[in-house]
Each structure stands twice: as structure tokens, then as C-alpha cells.
Amino acid sequence: MKNAKKCIALVAAAALALPMAVPGAGVQAKVKKPKLSAKSVTVEEGATKKVTVKNAKGFKLKVKSKKKSVATATKKGNAAFIVKGVKKGNTKVVCTLQKKKKKYTLNCKVKVSEAKKQTTDTPATTQGTTPTQGPAATQGTNPTAAPASPTPEPTAEPTIGPFPKTDKYSEVPYAYADDKENVPKGKSEEITYKSAATGTDRKAIVHLPAGYSQDKRYPVLYLLHGGTDTESVWKDMSADSIIDNLTAFKQANEMIVVMPNVRVAANDGAVSDGTAQENVAAFEKFIDEFKNDLKPAVEGKYSVAKGRCNTAVAGYDLGGRIALCIGVALADDVAYTGAFAPTIGVIPNDQGGSYFGDEEFKLPEKYSDQSFLMILKGTQDTVVNDVPSNYNKILTGNGTECLYLEMEGGHDADLFKAGLYNFERRIFKRGTDTEGIVIGNVTRVPTEVDNTNAKEKGTLEILEYDTETYDPTGSVPMHKKANIFLPYGYDETKKYNVLYLMHGGGENADTWIRGDQDSNPSGYGDYTHNQNMINLMFEQGICEPCIIVNPTFYRPDDAPEPASAMDLTILFQYELRNDLIPAVEGKYSTYANGDTSIESLKASRMHRGFAGLSMGSNTTYQSAFYGNYDLFAWFAPYSGYFDTEGGNDAQADKFNKVIEEGEANGLPLGYFYCGNGEDDFALAGQYDIMEKALIKSKNLVPGRNYDFVMIPGGTVPGGSGKYGEHSMWSWHIHLYNTLRIFFTKE
Numbered sequence: 001m002k003n004a005k006k007c008i009a010l011v012a013a014a015a016l017a018l019p020m021a022v023p024g025a026g027v028q029a030k031v032k033k034p035k036l037s038a039k040s041v042t043v044e045e046g047a048t049k050k051v052t053v054k055n056a057k058g059f060k061l062k063v064k065s066k067k068k069s070v071a072t073a074t075k076k077g078n079a080a081f082i083v084k085g086v087k088k089g090n091t092k093v094v095c096t097l098q099k100k101k102k103k104y105t106l107n108c109k110v111k112v113s114e115a116k117k118q119t120t121d122t123p124a125t126t127q128g129t130t131p132t133q134g135p136a137a138t139q140g141t142n143p144t145a146a147p148a149s150p151t152p153e154p155t156a157e158p159t160i161g162p163f164p165k166t167d168k169y170s171e172v173p174y175a176y177a178d179d180k181e182n183v184p185k186g187k188s189e190e191i192t193y194k195s196a197a198t199g200t201d202r203k204a205i206v207h208l209p210a211g212y213s214q215d216k217r218y219p220v221l222y223l224l225h226g227g228t229d230t231e232s233v234w235k236d237m238s239a240d241s242i243i244d245n246l247t248a249f250k251q252a253n254e255m256i257v258v259m260p261n262v263r264v265a266a267n268d269g270a271v272s273d274g275t276a277q278e279n280v281a282a283f284e285k286f287i288d289e290f291k292n293d294l295k296p297a298v299e300g301k302y303s304v305a306k307g308r309c310n311t312a313v314a315g316y317d318l319g320g321r322i323a324l325c326i327g328v329a330l331a332d333d334v335a336y337t338g339a340f341a342p343t344i345g346v347i348p349n350d351q352g353g354s355y356f357g358d359e360e361f362k363l364p365e366k367y368s369d370q371s372f373l374m375i376l377k378g379t380q381d382t383v384v385n386d387v388p389s390n391y392n393k394i395l396t397g398n399g400t401e402c403l404y405l406e407m408e409g410g411h412d413a414d415l416f417k418a419g420l421y422n423f424e425r426r427i428f429k430r431g432t433d434t435e436g437i438v439i440g441n442v443t444r445v446p447t448e449v450d451n452t453n454a455k456e457k458g459t460l461e462i463l464e465y466d467t468e469t470y471d472p473t474g475s476v477p478m479h480k481k482a483n484i485f486l487p488y489g490y491d492e493t494k495k496y497n498v499l500y501l502m503h504g505g506g507e508n509a510d511t512w513i514r515g516d517q518d519s520n521p522s523g524y525g526d527y528t529h530n531q532n533m534i535n536l537m538f539e540q541g542i543c544e545p546c547i548i549v550n551p552t553f554y555r556p557d558d559a560p561e562p563a564s565a566m567d568l569t570i571l572f573q574y575e576l577r578n579d580l581i582p583a584v585e586g587k588y589s590t591y592a593n594g595d596t597s598i599e600s601l602k603a604s605r606m607h608r609g610f611a612g613l614s615m616g617s618n619t620t621y622q623s624a625f626y627g628n629y630d631l632f633a634w635f636a637p638y639s640g641y642f643d644t645e646g647g648n649d650a651q652a653d654k655f656n657k658v659i660e661e662g663e664a665n666g667l668p669l670g671y672f673y674c675g676n677g678e679d680d681f682a683l684a685g686q687y688d689i690m691e692k693a694l695i696k697s698k699n700l701v702p703g704r705n706y707d708f709v710m711i712p713g714g715t716v717p718g719g720s721g722k723y724g725e726h727s728m729w730s731w732h733i734h735l736y737n738t739l740r741i742f743f744t745k746e
Contacts, residue, residue: 224315
């Protein structure tokens, strides 16, 4: 039986530290230290306050709220940030500044008070329009007047602002553009409209969301193609799948997507064939057509939520250039603009012909905080070269904030599709963290090595406890051990969150952390140096210090084995509940306060998480999530879900039922972080089940309480291992992300 334990063992690799981006390992300067204008602020719900950072010149500034459900923090330039109250409570904003090897961490305490009652009613928005606010008022509708008769209900209506954060996150997830059988499909159809600008009938493809209804109102994204293509090219690049997937997985709101033909020199003539000035004249015609012909035709045929905050335009190549011109020139009509590898012609260039002068290329001041503009450049793009970055420089120099992204890739379909993904998931949102905008703030995968040895090192202890096998045919007593990792400076007068971290098949409690200790005789390797990473994360304030418990689901040699090794991952739930948790939290300082009664453990569940790899992943599902959801709020299964009785649909329903019943009983989900790798043999089943669960669930929201994080394949620098496989090279990254996410809300 002991040999059977080796069936799912780790893939061994040579010892080399995993690439990991750990902010700021440098030495702090002793003079002119950056400091905050206020170490604590009080703000009402829905209100904002600005905090400046003194002596910040030359430093790169990052800010993060520890409890985004209480207050959010948004960087404002390089020397300030904005705190916005979300709900009554207390939190802390961590402000980090780095310049080469110098790094500072500043903390600002935030108290959010209850919003004062308004003396006037909020303007109604049931007509599919945005609230009246100067030029943003729409279509001459009186927003305070009651509708004369029932009208279609709008979809989630975006407010005037704030707009998405400029976070620089650009990675695309695994299979984001695939045609997925689990995803409800939208309908694509062709429309014809009359163009006064060209004097011809013109065509466009319209993609409607799955379940499109005239009883709803939808925002509209106009999606433009490149100079030598036509309106059909976006469908050829799987735009419909990207759009449907984003909507089904709750990463984008429902929207209508219109793909017109931007070639208007003649109905089929490519605008890129003439001189630069002729090209500009040609797409000037399309801009007129967009405003006067195409947009009215779409709004006349479909159930559209009108107004600038319900209108977006984006495109690649020539389409990116035109989108920039529309977004700036028609700012009264468009609030969201995306340009993926845009070509020359927006501002003066050495080939002549431009739509704006350098000084004119900016948004009107009245829309400066009511718009979202994104530019994407491929690092290997030799077609447009520095044109996108030049556009960004002119815009930002003129005072128009722009999200500028650079990502690996050339001037090709892969880059344009990634642009669509990154743009669509940021638009038509309310602009708050509670809306579930997924912009990578909690799932960014580290890519660089911080090989600094931690100065503040935690300690390892061995905890012994009595338990039993809990076999249904007869339970036998057992005496077991678990490794306890205490953070540096562990203080019995403080309360600590607890992460129970389980190993995989054929391994033991030493696998995760103890494997790099000279005194460890087991040989199970912490070859990715998890222990040092954890110490660094605690030391640098990347996450709050916590207690980590490394138990084992295996039994001592003198204990009987179950019929199947996989049964160990299920039976462990009783040992966990009745024996291990009480042993740990009765001895160490946790939020249970030494009271290990079930009532006390339930009350402190938001301070308890469980994670595991491979068979430990199955243990996370079976013993922590299904078996003890009332005691845990945070779950992170890495690489596998091996119980598929009844099929994947049944398993997805089973999963969702636990969360639904928990919500109904006042037991909310903290976070469910699924981790896997593109080349992991345990990927297929877990991925399919969680896709089904996400689509069916009303409670799971990516970025708010759920993510499926995929590690792409690739060789570890130095050739000592591979990412994306069933190995610690992937699980090390998942642990990094898990520690950042867990215990971040009450």
C-alpha cells in the first residue's frame, strides 16, 4: 500500500529559485524619506479623499487597500493616491515606493463612516440613460420624470465615473478565445444601412449577447478592423468567442458588438492605398459615417442603452487609429476608447497627414475623469514601431490619462485578440472593486526572480496530536504529527490567520516548507524555496503574516489503510474538524482565541484557509470545502479534482449548492482560488467542472471571490524545470498568489 502512495508524486527538478516578482528588496535611504501627508484619514461611504506622498520624486508608486470591500485606493500620478469609501469600517492602505534598490512601505489608516442621508432623490435612470451631469445628459430625456409607460429595463447601468484603474495588467488567460461548449453562444447577424457620407449602402456585422432581449437595454462596442481587412475579420479572429466567454464568465457585462467596414475610399477601396493625406480624408469620411449613419442605424434597430457612458469604440492597425480619432473628436458620444497597435495619422508624422495637431490631441477637460482610453503595443511589432507609445506620450503630456499596455507579440491576430480581451473586460463597469472588475490585481503571476534571502525568518515546530482513522467500518486510534510554521516575531498576544497547506500523493508534511532544512531526513524538497518566499512576503508586507500548518492525510505505518488511497482525501475531513484544528488553535494564538468549540471555530472561519496540491487539491475540495465549509472561508486547490461521480455537470451543481447554502446561512465565501498549469495532466477535469460551476453560479464572481489561474508552459531559467506542469514550479507561484489573496476581507 505504501508503494501506492507514489502514484501521484511530484516531478522532481534540480534546485534553482523560481522566478518571482517580490516588490522592493532594496535598502531604504536614510535621508529625504518619502512620507504621507496624512497617516490616517476618515472618509464617508461613496466619498473620496486625496493623500499626497512627499519626497516621492523619482520613485515608482504603488498603492493597495487591505480591505477593498471597505475602501479602495487609486494611484493619482506618481505622488498621490485617492481613497474612496465603500462601506462603513476600518482598513489600511499600503503605499510602496521603489527606485532601483531603494524601497519604502508607508501605511495609511482609513476609517469609513456611514454616508449622510441625501436631501434630494437620486435621478432616475430607468430609461437606459446616464444621470444628468452637464454635457453627459443624454438624448434630451428628462431623467427626473416618471416614464409614461413601461419601457425596457436597462442592463447594469454604468455611472458617470470613476473609470477603470490604469493597472498595466495585460496577460490573457488560458483558452480565452476558444469556442467552449459550456458557454452560451450569442447570435451574429449582418445589417445594411445607408451612408450619407459615401452615398452607398454599407454593411456591418452585429454580435448580440446570448439571451438578447428587447426587454433589456445594452451598451454598444463598435469594433474596427485594420487597413487591408473587412468587417468579417474580427469573427475570423474568434471575436465572438472572446466576447461570449467574457460574458459567460462574468468578466464583462452583456453588450452589443458592432463590426463595420471602415474602408470608405469606395465601398471596397482600401484607405491605405493613397497618400497619407488621402488616407486621412478617407477615414474622416468614416468618422462622419459613424456618427451620422452607423450609430443611429444600430440604435434604431436594437435595444440600445444610449449615452456616451454606454458607447465604446476600439480597433487595431488602421481601426486603432480611427478609434483614437473618434474617441477624442466625438467625446460627447463615446466614453471608452481602445487602440491596439494603431498606425500613424492621428498626429503629425514624417509621412504627412494627420487628424489632430499635437496640442489638440487630448480629451476635453470636462471628460478627463469620465472616460477610459487604452493603447496596446506589441514589443515585437515592427509595423507600427513606436507609434502607439508616441500617442500615449502626447496624450499624457496633454493631461489625458491613458492606460498604456505593452505585451509580448508582433503586429498580428494574437496581439489584436489580446487587445480585445483586455479592453472589453474593463468597459461598461461601475469602476469600483465591488463591481468585480477583473484587472489582474489579485492574480498577477510573478515573472522575475527576487533571490534575496529573507532577513526575518520564521520558525518551524512539530505539533503532535491524537486522532483516529474514522473508517466507516471501524475507527482506529492514531497518533500523528504536523509541521507548524510560525512567522518571524510570532507574538502570543496577537491573533493570526491560519493556512492549512496540504501536500500531494506520495509526499509528506515536509514537502511544502521543511524540505530545504538541513535537519530534514525525508528528502522531500522545497527546491523552489517556498520557505524563503513566505518569509520575504511577510517581511516586505506583501501579505499579512499568518500561521501555516502542514499536515498529512497519510496514516502511520501501524494504522490500517482504506480501500483506496483517494479515500484518505475524503476521510481526512473528520480528523481535520475534530482533532487537527482544535490541536492547532488550542495551542497557538488565532482568531479562535483558544476556544476550539464548533461555535467558536465557525465564528472565526474568515480567518482560516485551506490549500493543497494534487491529492492535496482533492483534499481541499472534499475535506475542507465539502466537509467543513462552515469552518473555512478560503480555499485553494492546485492541480486536480478527482471525484467525478455523476459527471462534471453534477459535480458543478454540487459545488454551487455548498456556496448557495452557505450564503443563505450567513457563511459567505472568502475566495476560491483554483490553480493549474497548461501542461498539467490533472487540468482537464478540474477546468471543465469549474467552468460549468462559474457559468451556472450566481455567487461566483471572478476577481471578487473566485479565479482559475493558469500557469503557462515554459522552461525555468537555467533549465532546471518547467512551468505549467504537475510540479512545484507551478505550485510555488500559486502559493504566492494565494497568500496575497487570502484573509483580505472580514
